Amino acid sequence: MSTQITIDSYRDFYFSIFLPAYADLTGYTLEKHKAVLYAIDSANSHLMQYLSPTLEQKIREENIRKAFTHLERATLDCYKLMWLHVESDLKSLISDKEKRVLCVNMGESDLLYKYHKATNAILESRKHELQNIGINLQTTIEKYRDAIEITKKIIENIDPIALDMVDIKRRRSRWIEIIFAFIIGILSTIASQPILKFLFP
Structure with missing residues (x-):
């Protein structure tokens, strides 16, 4: 230098x-x-x-x-x-x-x-x-x-608070989708039982 x-x-x-x-x-x-x-x-x-x-x-x-x-x-x-x-x-x-x-x-x-x-x-x-x-x-x-x-x-x-709110909303939405899919799966299984018994007595 x-x-x-x-x-x-x-x-x-x-x-x-x-x-x-x-x-x-x-x-x-x-x-x-x-x-x-x-x-x-x-x-x-x-x-x-x-x-x-x-x-x-x-x-x-x-x-x-x-x-x-x-x-x-x-x-x-x-x-x-x-x-x-x-x-x-x-x-x-x-x-x-x-x-x-x-x-x-x-x-x-x-x-x-x-x-x-x-x-x-x-x-x-x-x-x-x-x-x-x-x-x-x-x-x-x-x-x-x-x-x-x-x-x-x-x-x-x-806005860091807004960022957190968006992330929380998305996590909540994912959990709702998972729970909803789980419930649908259970209901589908229950609903299919009579059909299975009918087809396979």
Whole structure:
């Protein structure tokens, strides 16, 4: 990285860029992800080397650059993992006509527009990432972040209570169908007994 990395720029990136991404991921998935934890651990390891007063300045500067790179990677991983989970949930929602209409507090056309806008933004982010490997992660991070921001506008309009109600209704309907089929089976068996006795005395 050509830009000079200082402890101040590291701290600013940590609080303004990394932490919001990490909070979004853990808040949405309710779990901590190994890839991100590994990158954080690597960043902290290099940071401790930078803070060591016994090392030469050149070595310390090299370590703060490496720490910053690991923190960038952790941030990018946060957004990429976030997308994997969000995409799975949104695909399930989009493909379900009933949930799409009843469980989202926005027009169906607006929902589909934002979903396709987000997927296109992710594709553009991936393309940019592949074209800029090892050059500048921050621009790639910004593109992924912008794509995730689009999905947030969908997520914040999803009614979790309505989703639960639809699922409960469907489970109840399945149980009613099973019980009804069971009762019909019993009645059919009872009704067939006289016929069987008549045919096979």
